[in-house]
Each structure stands twice: as structure tokens, then as C-alpha cells.
Amino acid sequence: MPSSPFPLPPGAAIGIVGGGQLGRMMALAAARLGFDVVILTPDAGSPAGRVAMREIVGAYDDPVALATLAAACPVVTFEFENIPADALAALQAHGAVAAPPAQALAVSQDRLAEKAFLNAAGLTTAPFAAIDREDDIPAALERLGVPALLKTRREGYDGKGQAWIASPDAGAAALHGLGGRPCVLEGKVAFHREISVIAARGRDDAFCAYPVGENHHEGGVLRRSLAPAPGWRTDQPRAEAIARRILEALDYVGVIGVELFQLADGALVVNEFAPRVHNTGHWTLDGCEVDQFEQHIRAVAGWPLGPTAPLAAVEMTNLLGVEAEAWQALAGDRTARLWLYGKRGSAPGRKMGHVNRLRPLP
Amino acid sequence: MPSSPFPLPPGAAIGIVGGGQLGRMMALAAARLGFDVVILTPDAGSPAGRVAMREIVGAYDDPVALATLAAACPVVTFEFENIPADALAALQAHGAVAAPPAQALAVSQDRLAEKAFLNAAGLTTAPFAAIDREDDIPAALERLGVPALLKTRREGYDGKGQAWIASPDAGAAALHGLGGRPCVLEGKVAFHREISVIAARGRDDAFCAYPVGENHHEGGVLRRSLAPAPGWRTDQPRAEAIARRILEALDYVGVIGVELFQLADGALVVNEFAPRVHNTGHWTLDGCEVDQFEQHIRAVAGWPLGPTAPLAAVEMTNLLGVEAEAWQALAGDRTARLWLYGKRGSAPGRKMGHVNRLRPLP
Numbered sequence: 100m101p102s103s104p105f106p107l108p109p110g111a112a113i114g115i116v117g118g119g120q121l122g123r124m125m126a127l128a129a130a131r132l133g134f135d136v137v138i139l140t141p142d143a144g145s146p147a148g149r150v151a152m153r154e155i156v157g158a159y160d161d162p163v164a165l166a167t168l169a170a171a172c173p174v175v176t177f178e179f180e181n182i183p184a185d186a187l188a189a190l191q192a193h194g195a196v197a198a199p200p201a202q203a204l205a206v207s208q209d210r211l212a213e214k215a216f217l218n219a220a221g222l223t224t225a226p227f228a229a230i231d232r233e234d235d236i237p238a239a240l241e242r243l244g245v246p247a248l249l250k251t252r253r254e255g256y257d258g259k260g261q262a263w264i265a266s267p268d269a270g271a272a273a274l275h276g277l278g279g280r281p282c283v284l285e286g287k288v289a290f291h292r293e294i295s296v297i298a299a300r301g302r303d304d305a306f307c308a309y310p311v312g313e314n315h316h317e318g319g320v321l322r323r324s325l326a327p328a329p330g331w332r333t334d335q336p337r338a339e340a341i342a343r344r345i346l347e348a349l350d351y352v353g354v355i356g357v358e359l360f361q362l363a364d365g366a367l368v369v370n371e372f373a374p375r376v377h378n379t380g381h382w383t384l385d386g387c388e389v390d391q392f393e394q395h396i397r398a399v400a401g402w403p404l405g406p407t408a409p410l411a412a413v414e415m416t417n418l419l420g421v422e423a424e425a426w427q428a429l430a431g432d433r434t435a436r437l438w439l440y441g442k443r444g445s446a447p448g449r450k451m452g453h454v455n456r457l458r459p460l461p
Numbered sequence: 462m463p464s465s466p467f468p469l470p471p472g473a474a475i476g477i478v479g480g481g482q483l484g485r486m487m488a489l490a491a492a493r494l495g496f497d498v499v500i501l502t503p504d505a506g507s508p509a510g511r512v513a514m515r516e517i518v519g520a521y522d523d524p525v526a527l528a529t530l531a532a533a534c535p536v537v538t539f540e541f542e543n544i545p546a547d548a549l550a551a552l553q554a555h556g557a558v559a560a561p562p563a564q565a566l567a568v569s570q571d572r573l574a575e576k577a578f579l580n581a582a583g584l585t586t587a588p589f590a591a592i593d594r595e596d597d598i599p600a601a602l603e604r605l606g607v608p609a610l611l612k613t614r615r616e617g618y619d620g621k622g623q624a625w626i627a628s629p630d631a632g633a634a635a636l637h638g639l640g641g642r643p644c645v646l647e648g649k650v651a652f653h654r655e656i657s658v659i660a661a662r663g664r665d666d667a668f669c670a671y672p673v674g675e676n677h678h679e680g681g682v683l684r685r686s687l688a689p690a691p692g693w694r695t696d697q698p699r700a701e702a703i704a705r706r707i708l709e710a711l712d713y714v715g716v717i718g719v720e721l722f723q724l725a726d727g728a729l730v731v732n733e734f735a736p737r738v739h740n741t742g743h744w745t746l747d748g749c750e751v752d753q754f755e756q757h758i759r760a761v762a763g764w765p766l767g768p769t770a771p772l773a774a775v776e777m778t779n780l781l782g783v784e785a786e787a788w789q790a791l792a793g794d795r796t797a798r799l800w801l802y803g804k805r806g807s808a809p810g811r812k813m814g815h816v817n818r819l820r821p822l823p
Contacts, residue, residue: 130803388819
């Protein structure tokens with residue numbers, strides 16, 4: 100049995116599956132700590148690959164690419180959750196230690212499994228029902244009422260793969276609109292606001308969480324976060340307890356993003372979690388001593404977790420699609436800390452960068 | 462005549478001559494703003510090259526390497542000042558815009574030219590004399606007194622290429638010890654402390670400066686900086702005026718580091734300047750919204766300069782040689798923001814990384 104690679108020494112290589120902006124910002128954080136980075140991506144010249152020591156170009160299920168990555172890196176992590184389970188197994192079989200763990204990816208890949216997991220962990224979610232076929236809809240709508248939100252169980256993100264059902268007779272059309280794929284139907288949560296907590300768990304079981312942020316979505320895509328959120332000190336203990344419960348139940352290593360609905364009475368309902376660094380944690384890049392990307396690298400490398408106290412409040416605004424073309428104005432805005440992701444092509448709603456603006460601590 | 466590449470758009474490539482830690486941290490800053498980076502270095506797998514899109518391996522005067530760099534990058538900058546003048550000319554001839562300007566490199570490469578330049582700009586330096594041969598020593602020592610510091614005119618750094626002359630009859634031996642190379646003899650400045658100012662000038666002639674830091678050297682190598690320095694508000698206007706004078710006289714673009722002696726009465730004497738980002742500015746990585754590396758990238762890319770106000774005071778400690786082997790303790794020190802440079806081999810006194818510790822603002 101090989102000896103433990105942990106704590107991973109500076110100079111070692113960390114593998115990242117995925118070449119987008121999350122991988123890029125992870126790679127920058129790893130570089131700060133003296134690590135080398137190897138990216139696996141299907142797209143040559145990816146945003147992350149262009150700041151990494153090496154870019155392996157291959158599909159996420161390409162056995163040769165996975166073996167190459169595992170051979171180059173004692174530790175491998177992910178910038179997104181839709182990794183085939185076989186890929187993870189292949190990496191481990193080739194001797195790499197992968198984090199976050201397979202079960203975290205598996206649960207988060209399936210909205211039904213995710214909600215069942217959360218409820219089993221004692222956490223409140225929106226009421227939900229499995230919709231495997233059209234026949235399942237009437238009883239589910241009867242129980243959950245309208246409006247209700249129909250979501251594909253797999254592969255939805257940024258508002259994709261979901262449709263509101265406004266009336267009892269509109270269910271079948273909504274399901275067909277989503278390609279008739281297996282779905283989960285969610286009862287509407289009358290929330291007061293959306294908040295999220297970015298938390299981390301180390302290989303030593305240590306836990307930490309950043310102050311909760313308040314998030315504003317448009318068309319299912321995150322537009323803006325304000326963190327720490329107004330009133331955060333009240334919500335922080337409960338949000339942290341939720342995140343800790345999830346991380347411990349999954350025997351998790353790394354950073355997680357947990358999205359929460361806050362009801363009018365202050366109660367918190369778990370919307371979903373992402374087993375990775377998270378868009379709502381980008382504020383930490385300019386608001387904390389150790390940002391979420393360094394925190395994730397610390398965790399997967401078996402280093403002690405770093406501090407999460409806020410140095411300032413931050414208003415984070417995503418730059419979507421053509422908005423990044425305003426880079427010249429943003430470069431001249433002395434209140435705007437600009438992060439651009441180096442993406443070659445723009446598309447409507449595509450995340451091209453973000454801006455952090457410092458605010459006084461609430 | 463080609464149209465101006467400025468302001469350089471995100472997605473463009475910036476060339477950096479040199480592959481060490483300064484190039485690495487410049488590359489990380491450039492990535493944040495969406496730029497690609499190409500490194501020219503004689504050493505394959507350099508610290509900067511491992512975080513860049515591309516690494517061109519070649520000598521600094523290799524015409525093919527320089528042509529390749531210029532073809533790939535509309536803008537080229539440097540991580541150190543000992544660039545052959547011909548290299549700069551070659552880059553420009555191939556259409557790249559190089560910054561800082563050639564005259565800044567030329568002046569800073571020659572300690573005699575540097576002091577003459579500073580005096581001509583109306584700035585106070587240590588009293589000095591040119592020592593071209595042994596015969597020049599007696600009159601110089603007569604005028605400057607002992608102890609006096611003999612320095613080679615070229616290629617000294619981190620305390621290398623210099624020797625104290627303690628008595629009038631020790632001059633010849635000191636000169637021989639430095640290989641008989643052309644030297645400059647400096648009268649001893651009875652300084653109270655060493656401070657430095659990191660400043661920048663944009664392509665629009667804009668000027669900015671970070672708060673002065675107080676520096677502590679050991680054996681000629683920077684050990685520790687504290688910035689903003691105690692009492693900095695008093696010294697800042699004069700330090701900024703000095704830096705501005707230098708930058709304007711050189712028609713400079715980019716970040717500069719100016720080392721100053723402060724006398725007991727508060728007066729400032731210019732020790733030397735480095736036409737690049739500077740070790741005494743590493744505190745800005747964790748102490749300012751825009752650090753010196755992003756500031757430099759902004760300047761050379763023709764972007765507006767960013768803010769320089771301190772968010773916190775920082776104590777920066779260099780990790781020299783084997784000190785970086787304490788990474789495990791430093792990783793667990795929650796007060797230490799760790800920067801490791803990814804250097805493959807250690808040597809006594811070699812700069813392997815640094816640590817920033819936040820302090821309350823003075």
C-alpha cells in the first residue's frame with residue numbers, strides 16, 4: 100500500500116478535471132501555494148489549461164486521459180459535479196486520491212437522490228415528488244399544489260432543465276418540454292430571500308464556513324451576491340450547522356456550496372448543494388484572507404483549513420455574455436475588482452467574468 | 462504604422478522576459494484580468510512558465526526566441542532589469558511594445574549611471590565616486606571617508622558584488638575581491654531606517670504609489686518588510702515625490718521599486734531603484750485591493766491604474782533557502798498568508814517564498 104501523500108508537499112501536482120473558470124481560479128490558488136496543476140479538459144486551450152503546467156485534452160471518460168492525469172497527480176479534484184462515476188473510479192484505480200468523494204458527486208448529480216439524502220440527514224427541503232412518467236404528475240400536483248417546479252433529475256444548471264407548472268392541466272406539456280426525462284417536482288417555497296453558505300471540510304475532519312451571502316438570480320442564473328449578507332450573524336449558526344451536517348454525512352473533503360431559501364420567519368430550507376467551489380463564493384477572492392479556491396486546495400491537499408473571517412463585505416456581480424465587453428469601463432472603475440475568465444467565445448448568459456466591489460462590513 | 466494595441470483587450474497575450482517568482486506572480490495577476498501570458502526563460506519548467514499559457518525556452522539574447530516572443534505578444538515586460546539592450550531593441554523591431562522603457566533598464570543596470578541620473582533629477586543619493594581602476598581609490602576614500610561601500614557598477618543584487626572598505630589601505634584588496642571590475646564607491650549613509658516606495662506610472666502618465674514600507678535586510682538580502690511603515694503618513698508625500706520624479710524623468714510605464722535611506726532627521730536619500738515589481742511590494746498581495754503585480758500589468762497593458770490604499774498593514778517575511786521547508790508549520794499558521802514560488806531547487810539565501818501577516822493599520 101502506498102504511503103499517504105498528505106499533507107501534499109509544495110511542488111507536487113494537483114489534477115483538476117474540467118477547464119473552465121472554476122478550474123482556472125483553483126489553479127491560480129494552487130500556484131500561490133507552490134503546487135503545479137494539471138488540467139483534464141475536452142477543449143484544448145481551456146481557461147484553466149492556460150494557467151496550468153499541463154493540459155491533458157480528452158473526454159472525461161477517456162481511459163487514457165484519466166490514466167495520464169492520475170499518473171501525473173497524486174491528488175485529483177473537480178471543477179464541476181457531472182463527472183461520470185466510472186471516471187472517478189478510474190482515477191482511484193490508477194492511484195490518485197480523488198476529492199470530493201464519489202458519493203458527493205453521485206448524490207448531487209441526481210436532484211431526487213439529493214433531496215432524499217438531505218431529508219435523511221434531517222434537513223428541510225422543498226416538498227417534492229418523483230416524476231418518472233406522465234402518470235405520476237396528477238397525484239404529485241395534487242399533493243404539492245401549483246405553481247410547482249418540474250426539474251430534470253440530471254444535468255440541469257443555471258436554470259436549464261426546469262419548467263414551472265402553473266396549473267394542474269399543464270403538467271404533461273411541461274414534462275414533454277423537458278424531453279420526457281425522469282424529473283422531480285418541487286412544491287413552491289415562498290421564500291423571503293435566497294442565501295448560500297460556502298463551507299469546507301479538511302482531511303482532518305476540520306470544518307469551516309464563510310459568512311453567508313445573499314444571492315439574486317435572473318432567469319435562473321446568478322446575477323449578484325452580497326456577502327456577508329445583511330443580518331448574517333443571525334443566520335450564520337444555522338447555515339453552518341446545515342453545511343456541517345451535509346459535509347459529515349458525505350465524509351466530504353473540499354469546499355461545498357449550499358444554496359438555501361430563507362422563509363419570512365427566518366427558517367432555512369435547503370435548495371441544493373454543489374460539491375465544489377461555487378459562484379456565490381467568488382466574493383471571498385477579495386473579501387477574505389483565504390478565498391474559497393485556496394480553501395479547496397488546502398482541503399484536498401490535506402493542509403489545515405485557513406481562516407474564513409471577512410475583511411470586508413463584497414458585492415459580487417457576474418458578467419454574463421456581452422456584459423464582459425464593458426471591460427474597458429470596468430478597468431477604469433476604481434471600485435471594481437475585475438476577474439475575467441479568459442473564455443474565447445461569448446454566448447448569451449455565459450459566465451465571462453465577475454466584479455467584486457468592497458463594501459463596509461454589515 | 463500599426464494601430465495602438467492599447468488598452469490591451471482581455472484575451473491578448475502579454476510577454477514576460479524571465480521565469481522566476483516575479484514573473485510568476487505577474488502571470489497570476491494577468492490571468493485574473495483575462496490575459497494570456499507567454500514567458501521567455503532560459504530554464505524549461507520555470508516557476509513562471511508553469512503558470513503561463515506558453516513558455517519559450519531560450520537565452521535572453523537569442524534572436525529566434527525574442528522574435529517568437531514578439532510575434533506572440535503585442536506587449537512585453539520584464540521581471541528583472543539585467544536585460545541586454547539589444548534584446549529590448551529586437552523585441553521592438555519585431556513589433557512588440559516593451560515596458561518599462563529601455564532607458565530605465567539601462568540606467569538601473571549601472572550603479573554609476575543610476576546615481577548620476579538620480580542627482581541630475583535633483584534627488585539626493587549617497588556621496589559616490591567612480592572607481593575604474595585602483596588608482597582612483599585613494600582620492601575617493603579621501604573625499605568619502607571610511608567606512609565606504611565598494612560596489613560593482615553592474616550585476617550586483619541581494620548584497621552580491623559589494624564590499625565594505627574599513628580603512629584607507631584596504632581599498633585595493635576590496636577592488637581585487639570584486640574581480641577588478643568597474644565599481645562605484647559609496648560614502649556611508651548613517652541612516653535611521655530603510656524604507657521603500659512602490660509606485661507606478663500608466664501609459665496615460667497617471668501616477669500612483671503604495672504606502673511606504675519599512676525594510677530589514679540581513680546579509681544584503683531582504684528579510685522582512687512592514688507596510689505601511691510606522692509613521693508612514695509623514696514620509697509618504699516626500700517618498701511619492703521622489704518616485705514620481707524618477708518615473709517622469711524616465712518616461713516610465715509600469716511599477717518601480719525605490720529604496721530609500723531615512724536619516725535621523727527624517728530626510729530621505731535614494732539608495733537605488735529597480736525598474737520592476739519589487740520584493741518590498743509583496744505585502745500588497747494581501748494588503749491592498751490591487752497588488753503591485755496587477756498594477757504593473759494594468760500599466761503595461763495601457764489600463765487605468767488601480768487603487769493603492771491599504772486594507773491592512775502587512776508584515777512580509779521572506780522564506781530563504783531551507784526556511785521554505787517549514788511549509789507544514791506555515792500552512793497551519795492561521796495568521797500566515799503563504800506564497801511559495803514553485804522553485805525546484807533550494808540554495809542558501811535563495812528566495813523560495815514569502816509570508817504575509819496582517820496587522821492593524823498604523
